[in-house]
Amino acid sequence: MNDDNIKDANWENVKDDQAKIKFVNSKKRSNIKKIASLFCVILVAAVSGGISGAYVINKKQASKMYTPDNQMLVEPKQDKSEVKDKSENTKENSITEVAETVGPAVVGISNKSEGYFGLQDAGSGSGVIIDSNGYIVTNYHVVQGADKITVKLSSNKILNASVLGTDQRSDLAVIKVDAKNLPVVRLGDSSKVKVGDTAIAIGNSLGEQFAGSVTAGIISALNRKIEYNGSIYKVIQTDAAINPGNSGGPLCDLQGNVIGINSLKIGANLNAEGMGFAIDINEAKGIIKSLMNSGKVSxxxxxxxxxxxxxxxxxxxxxxxxxxxxxxxxxxxxxxxxxxxxxxxxxxxxxxxxxxxxxxxxxxxxxxxxxxxxxxxxxxxxxxxxxxxxxx
Missing domain, CATH: 2.30.42.10 (PDZ domain)
Incomplete structure (x- = not known):
């Protein structure tokens, strides 16, 4: 054995018959120490890196989650096409867009009657253009007893109107102005309306001074039966404000479809806030057609x-x-x-x-x-x- 390779020796107390010297190879022990040290360094680095990375990521996510521009981060993941459709529907269904779409087809109606000093204003209301050739639907009580009727378009142009037909029982009337290519409303299907749906009323609240006023609420009830002057009216109930001058104007859904014709008179004797009524458009369609064709309802x-x-x-x-x-x-x-x-x-x-x-x-x-x-x-x-x- 070469003495130069002996670097260290351990001495132990043993019995005489077992006494001998144990030699440790220092080079082997040194390699083990190096491997152990390297492992510790790697472990510490990994743990430190993981903690630091988690901290940075959490901090980034936290800052994005509470930023309004990043609301999608806290919402369920959706297919891109679904997100697009939802965005487009929100735009199409906005109250603003309904007002912009329907508003041009809503008119102001002035009822004038003969008095001591000639023609005098007897009342006013609203109406909706249902045909581009000048056919307008309004309430019977808006034009009742009129000696002269004038219509103010959304363009502020004023035209004389004639009464084609009236139906006191339904509180509906059809009048006509001599004009072409007028904007028209789209009549909806009120059978699809549900309680809780958004309702939008458009009209000349309190007269021409507040022309084109828009109020919004919900559908409070359907198929209400209201008795007035011996007649039974089937109406839609809404909490959208229907003020004097709104009568004859449209009640719309979020798609801009007319689902009712507002009537202030119906239910006026109830004297309750948050209760407006509109004549169900499905009930009105047949009546409107009869008034246009024959001037009366059979x-x-x-x-x-x-x-x-x-x-x-x-x-x-x-x-x-x-x-x-x-x-x-x-x-x-x-x-x-x-x-x-x-x-x-x-x-x-x-x-x-x-x-x-x-x-x-x-x-x-x-x-x-x-x-x-x-x-x-x-x-x-x-x-x-x-x-x-x-x-x-």
Whole structure:
């Protein structure tokens, strides 16, 4: 053995019969130390790097998450096409765009009547252009009793208008101006409207001074039945403000479709805030068409007026007849005041609106059977439906 290679020796106390010298190879031990040291350095560097990287990344993410321009970072990941469609729909459905699209087709209507000093303003309202050739829909009460009607377009041009037809029962009227290529509204489908949908009302609130006013709210209720002056109106209820002058203007959805014709008169006697009403556009379409074509609405009519009654034992319930119109189907059939109509067409009726709803499913000239309670007896009569004059 070469003595030059012996660098170190360890001495141990052992028994005599086991005594011997153990030699350690210093070169081998040195290599192990180097490997261990290198491993420690790598481990420390990795841990330090990981902590530092996590800190930097978290700091970056935190700063981006709370910046308004980076809201997409906190939203679920979406397909690019979905994000694009959502963005485009938001633009298309904005209230601003509805106002810009529908506004030009909304007009101001001035009702003038003869007085001691000539023509004087008797009232004002709004209207919507439904045909580019000058056909305009408004409320009956806006043009009622007018000796002269003028229309102010969104361009501020003022034109004389003539009344084509009115229907007091629905509070609708169609007037016409001599003009071409006018902007028009798009009539929607009110059957697709849901409670809670956004509703936008456009019109001349409080007159021409506030022309083109836009108010927004939600659809509060659908298929409301409001009674006014003996007529039953089927309306849409909204909390969008409908002020004097808004009558006759459009109630729109977020796509700019007209879903109703605003009417301040309907429900005015309720005297409640946040309750505006519009005539359902699906109810109005047929009426508008009839007014444009013939100037009137042909609808069946029983010819009675009365109120709902119920006996103490609940056995007799129906409509107590207060008045029967002369020459009407009811009069010809022998129905008279003090009768109580309990059924029409085999369906029980509780009030006048129930009767109207049944009659509306028929045509003028058709027959319906009515069950009547008279003098303690129940009798049945057949009534031929007459034509209702909506302007009575």
């Amino acid at each position: 609808r069946p009519y029983l010819g009675i007026s009365g109120e709902s009654v119920v006996s103490e034992d609940d056995k007799i319930q129906g409509v107590y007849i207060e008045q029967v119109e002369k020459s009407s189907g009811a009069a010809v059939a022998g129905i008279k005041p003090t009768d109580i109509i309990m059924q029409v067409d085999g369906k029980k009726v509780r009030d006048a609106s129930d009767i109207e709803e049944i009659i509306e499913s028929h045509k003028v000239g058709e027959k319906v059977e009515a069950q009547i309670w008279r003098d303690g007896k129940t009798i049945k009569v057949e009534v031929v439906l007459s034509e209702f004059n909506g302007n009575k």
